[in-house]
Amino acid sequence: MNWSLIIKTAFRDSRKDRSKLVLFMSSIILGVAALVAINSFNDNLVRDIELQSKSLLGADMTVGGNRPIPDSLLMSLDSLNAEQSTEIELFSMSFLPSIEQSQFVRIKALTGDFPYYGNLLTEPASASNTYKSGVYALVDDGMMLQYGLEVGDSIKLGELMFPIHGRLLTSFGSVGAGTSFAPPIYIAGKHIPATDLIQPGSLVNYTNYYKVDNGTNLDEWKRARRERFRNSAIRVTTVEDQRENLERAFSNLNDFLNIVALISLLLACISVASSVLIYVKTKVQSIAILRCLGMKSEEAFMVYFLQIFALGILSVILGVALGSIIQVVLPIVLKGFLPYEVTMSVSLPAMIKGFVMGILSTTLFALGPLLSVRNISPLKTLRISDDPVKTDPLRWLVYGMIVLSIAGFLYSLTKSVSDAVVSTIGILVAFLVLFMVAKFVTWATRKYFPKKASFVLRQGLSNLYRPNNQTQTLIVSIGLGSGILTLLFILQGLILANVEDMGAGNQPNMIVFGIENDQDAEMQSITKSFDMPxxxxxxxxxxxxxxxxxxxxxxxxxxxxxxxxxxxxxxxxxxxxxxxxxxxxxxxxxxxxxxxxxxxxxxxxxxxxxxxxxxxxxxxxxxxxxxxxxxxxxxxxxxxxxxxxxxxxxxxxxxxxxxxxxxxxxxxxxKSPSKQVTADFRNAVVKAMPNASVIDLGSILSTLNDIITKVSYVIKFMAGFSILIGLIVLISSLFLSKFQRIRESVLLRTLGAVEKKIYRINAVEYAALGILSALTGIILALVGSYLLAKFVFELEFNISWWPILGIFIFIVALTVAIGLWNSRDVVKRSPLEILRNV
Amino acid sequence: MILEAKEIFKTYKSVNKELTVLDNINFHVEKGEIVAIVGPSGSGKTTLLGLCAGLDSPTSGALQLAGEGISQMNENEKADLRNRKVGFIFQNFQLLPTLTALENVMIPLELQGRPKGAEAKALDLLERVGLGGRSHHYPSQLSGGEMQRVSLARAFSNDPEILFADEPTGNLDEETGLIVENLLFDLNKEKQTTLIIVTHDLDLANKTDRIIKLKGGKIVSDQSIKSSSTI
Structure with missing residues (x-):
């Protein structure tokens, strides 16, 4: 092969037409950016978990359960010769005498020098060291702000009154949701008996914290005694366990983000394939001339492959750069979600992975349409025809490699061969269904063609089956794009709806527990006095x-x-x-x-x-x-x-x-009718029976709602990538159809069709395509989300049809709008000018 | 002899019938000859040109071009032969729209792996067709006559042994067509190239050495203008 000529021709040929590949480039840039951003974030998350596990645990090892550690196990623990602290964690009501309010709290009663790693941040800072020296309490900063409390105010826990010694800015062992529904209060362990809060039915956890010498291998120590601890229902957590727990806890977030990355990349790849297809179609005549002048088929193929590959590399590099920048934004989006700050640094492995994946997927998806370059006959110089270019048998090899790559990527996500195979089959089935629908539409339109319909309708509909129709390409790409978007929306809606449903209607919203048998009558009378059922x-x-x-x-x-x-x-x-x-x-x-x-x-x-x-x-x-x-x-x-x-x-x-x-x-x-009654009822119960706890389910639901809102924000942010790429897919698919339809439209114009008629014909065609592809995509998404809701999330499948109708109208309107925008180009220019160029 | 066609048939199969476009074509062309192929639309002129130039393959029969049997060649071998020994001029010019006039003329030389001196030769040819000052213009910046002159320069740039012209003046007005005709014949004379022209234009055909008439896919006459011999 004449490489210098190939390179030179590739450069010259692309010179004036690079703008035609803007869609191709932008979809790769966005797809790769999503991949790199998500992978970088995940890498940083894992690294930070590694670094911060010890300080999150506060010790080398914790031992605990919902009953005191049996003496036999304590003796075994004593053999460690470790520094030791104990904690009694107790969920109970607290009473704030200065404002006559009560609040459900998480009391942490500590002895010893815990935390051994990391700091209990308080205001004033010295309070974390001195609160155990007297009858003092450290109170959660959020709770103090909520009730307008100041250091020096009092808080009553059970039978004992504690002056507030400081604001608690950080806490160990509670994250986000738990903190707002049961804010933490730290007191010295020795005061617990005086509170008289531990009663039958109390929610109590007992934990011992241990700090050992550097040489002690706690994981080995734990392995040797695991059975004994497990048989007593006592949990032992080492720093290594903590790291694994955190990684497991965030694996769902990880999986979700990775799926978004895969969807973005897949949509980008569809856009790549349609952009390259358009590009090759615009180049058929040039390729035929080159072939006529003596260029070999593989050389002609290389000329266009090099162009696509070079722009692909450039786009992938830009995508990697953009992804690294977006990665800086992700931790801000996810703030409040994570138990600690995730540091923002560029992850080299994520960049390399994004680069390799980007190049691989771009190349494979571009190869499909590019292969047809090999079959463009030099005879096309003599006869300009719309005959489709012969498809290349090698494309089956390319398709096979695409399927293998998707399966490989899914395997790298799920680490399970069966999951990867099932997911790949799912994607293939979606493709196949859309393809079959397109085939059916082409067949059915021809078979049941409305022969007596108006000219506009007949023209528009006949475009669906005429030679060189775009029915398959558009239905598959628009259908897949709208299907993926609908799936994201439905799942998000399902999760939200299931949570909201729990707080709706005549559902109870308050639970009082820990009532002793002899307090039953009094409790009932308090409830009735508030007119509550x-x-x-x-x-x-x-x-x-x-x-x-x-x-x-x-x-x-x-x-x-x-x-x-x-x-x-x-x-x-x-x-x-x-x-x-x-x-x-x-x-x-x-x-x-x-x-x-x-x-x-x-x-x-x-x-x-x-x-x-x-x-x-x-x-x-x-x-x-x-x-x-x-x-x-x-x-x-x-x-x-x-x-x-x-x-x-x-x-x-x-x-x-x-x-x-x-x-x-x-x-x-x-069930309490209002927030005020809730607060009054809570106060009355705490005053009458300090041992009983009132849990306000309304506040738990609102906390859950906060979390779900935050989750949906993250979902929307990430889905934004997919939506943006989906739009590019839509635009590039429709550009493809513009290329096909331009000559027909111009001829119609030349033959006297007025502007309005051309618009109407195109509107009929694009509306038909939009309706069919959006409908198919949405039906696929409904089936997919039903299966996911039933078997993965175990949620009730009650969906709201309005947003789905919204998506449907949006996709159809967008398809028609972009289609008409393309026609505008044809209608506004003189037919002669276009005839000279087509 | 530079071109020989023996018992050439070209048929196209459709769903339920077979269409014979060329039916037992036999002729040969000597080196340096200028031959016009004429005939009504649908007579098979362009198909015959495509076969002779190695752009397509006959259904049956043998074709010898510049001493090489092209009927047996694969697509890449034919591409190589075209590049070394054949030049083309098309009715619709067929310039690469993304290349300048100069680059369009250079392309056949570069395809031969002769980039050295290609630019000088291409510039020289562009001067020869009167477009020396337009060498860096793209096809879209040229008129139809200018594009066909670039096409002429490109056709001669690889010093072809045989040149195929498909309606070279078909898209041009009379005056411009005449200029292009004259240039074509002048350059052909200068380079001593064999020239095969497919045309409707009888005035143009009459300027050649020999006219082959096609009708319904068959040669109905093969007349030498100078010797007036008829088959």
């Missing part, structure tokens, strides 16, 4: 599973063949008893026994998930340890709990007549 007032008995199916818990834990989950075995069971089953629950099997007849067999009712967790069957025997007393029971019925109702739900329900004498507390569920 008692939606639920149920007893709760805490118990532990002692054994089932004839084996003790210890025997089961030792059994390596068991299928029951350790989590279910070890969890502290909060059980209720009642005569009637909740009407919202669904009975799946057996008969609900509401009243125990006094016989030997106590028939209990279990939730399906609990049954699955222990691998139980109807009629199986279970033995419970109710604070020292063993009670044998049998599975009498299986229920499916409706968790979308905001009342207290119990996996395990006993009949009445068994647990009445056991130590227990009560939960009362009610």
């Amino acid at each position: 008692i939606i639920q007032n149920v007893p709760v008995v805490t118990m532990e599973l002692a054994g089932w199916q004839g084996k003790t818990k210890k025997e089961w834990l030792r059994d390596t063949t068991r299928t029951a989950s350790r989590r279910t075995i070890n969890r502290e069971a909060r059980v209720s008893y009642r005569a009637e089953m909740d009407e919202d629950d669904e009975l799946i099997a057996g008969t609900y026994t509401g009243v125990h007849d006094g016989g030997d067999s106590i028939l209990i009712s279990l939730d399906q998930r609990y049954m699955d967790g222990l691998d139980l069957e109807l009629g199986d025997e279970l033995v419970w340890n109710v604070q020292g007393t063993l009670i044998k029971s049998y599975v009498g019925s299986i229920r499916k709990i409706n968790f979308r109702k905001l009342t207290s739900r119990f996996f395990i329900l006993f009949p009445t007549g068994v647990l009445e004498a056991a130590p227990q507390f009560r939960i009362l569920v009610t």
Whole structure:
């Protein structure tokens, strides 16, 4: 091959036509930018997790659970010879006497020098060192601002009054949502008994923090004792675990961002393919001349490949640069989402990955249309015809490589061969469906052509099946673009709708728990005095599973063949008893026994998930340890709990007549009509029974709503990339059709068609294409989102049709608008001028 | 002999019938001869030109061009032969729109791997056709007559042994057409090239040495102007 000539010709040929590749370049730039920005952000996130795991944990290791650590394990921990701090974390109500308000808080009562790494930031700064020296409290800054509290004011926790010693600017172990619904309060551990807050039914976590010498390998130490800790339901977390937990916690965000990157890149690739197709079509005559003058087919191919490749590299480099700049913006968008600041630095691996992926995808998607250059006959110099250029058999190889690359990219995201294969098949099916719809449209329009319709309608519709029609290209690209956008919108809407649904209508919005049995009557009278309904007032008995199916818990834990989950075995069971089953629950099997007849067999009712967790069957025997007393029971019925109702739900329900004498507390569920009543009710409860806690579900819902709003903002920001690239796809696809339609339009003009008629003919064609492709895309998105909602997110599929109708109208209007904009070009110029150039 | 066509057939197949465009064509052209191929529309003139110039392949028959059998050649071999030994002039000029006049003329030489001296030779040819001052203009900046003159310069730039012209004046007015005709014949005489012209224009045809008449895909007469011999 004559390389110097190829390079020279490539340069000369592109000189005047580079502007034709603006769409090609911009789509690559945006696609690669999205990829690089997202990968850089992910790299920084992982690196920061690595760097900050220790200071986020505050120690080398934490040991804890919802019961005190047993002495046997404490002895084992003592052998570490480590520095040690203890923490009792308690969810409870607090009372602010200066303003007569109460607030549900997270009390952290500490002994020792925790934190060992990182700092507890307070204002004044010295408060973090001195708050344990007296009866002091450090109060969350957000809560102090909310209630207008100052250092020196008082806060009552249980029976004890604490002066506020400082504002808490950071906290350990709580992020975002938790902080606003239960703000943290730090006190010295020694004051807990005096508060008298720890009662049956209290939400308490016990944690010990350890700092060891540098030489101690805690992961090894933990591995050797893991079983013992797990059997006692005590959790051990090392810095390494913390890092893994954080990585796992952010893997969903990571996956979502990666999917956005893939969608952006795929849309960019579609745009690449259509732009190159347009470019090649405008070059057919030049290629035929070069071939006529003696240029070999592979040399002609290389001339155009080099042009596309060079501009592709340039675009990829610009995309990498833009992506690195956008990466700086991402942490600002995600602020408040993350437990710490993510540092902004350019990630070289992300840039390299973006560069390689960009070049690979650009080349592969450009190759499809470029291959046809090899088959352009020199005979086209003698006869200008619209005969389609012969397709190249090598294109199947290119298509195969594209499918493999998509599968490879998906594998790198999911790390699962089956997920990658299923997702690739999903994408291929979407392509195939759109392709089949296009085929069907072409066939059906011809078959059922409205012969008696007006000239405009007939012209417009016949464009759908005439030679060189763009029906397939446009339906596939516009359909895919609109499908992806609709999918994003539907999923976002579904998540939001499911959350909003929980707070709507007559749903309860307040739960009081920790009410002692003898306080029941008083609690009911307080509720009634506020004119609030008692939606639920149920007893709760805490118990532990002692054994089932004839084996003790210890025997089961030792059994390596068991299928029951350790989590279910070890969890502290909060059980209720009642005569009637909740009407919202669904009975799946057996008969609900509401009243125990006094016989030997106590028939209990279990939730399906609990049954699955222990691998139980109807009629199986279970033995419970109710604070020292063993009670044998049998599975009498299986229920499916409706968790979308905001009342207290119990996996395990006993009949009445068994647990009445056991130590227990009560939960009362009610509905407050307004924020003011909520605040007054809360104050009345805290004053009358300091041990009881009032949880305002409304505030939890509003916090959740805040998070969802933030998530949807992130989704919208990221989807913005996809939308922008989708628009470029639309524009480039329609430019393609302009190229095809220009001669027809000019001829019609020459033959006397007035401007309006040309516009109408084009409007009919583009409206038909827009409607069909948007409709197909939206139907695909509905199917896709239904499957995702049902099997991945487990959400109810109730969608709002208005936004979907909006998307549909938007896509159709945009298609027609861009189509007409193209026609404008034809209509405004003189037919002769265009005839000379086409 | 520079061109020989023996029992040439060209048929196109459509869904249910076969269309014969060229039907048993036989003729040969001697080196330096100037031949016109004439005939009504649809008689197969352009198809014959395309076959003789190696732009297309016959359905059957043998074609010898400049001593080489092009019927058996693959597309790349034909491209190489065209580049070395053939020149073209088209009715619609067929200049590369993105190249300047000078670059258009240089292209055949560069394709031969002879970039050295290509520019000087191309400039010389452009001077010869009266466009020395327009060498850096793009085709869109030239008139039809000027574009055809660039096309003439390009056709002679690789010193072809044979030149094929498809209606070289078909898109030009009479006056401009005459200028282009004269240039074509002058350059042809100067370079001693064989010239095959496909035309409707009988005045132009009468300026050649020999006229081959086609009708319905067959040669109906092959007449030497000077010797008046008829097949």
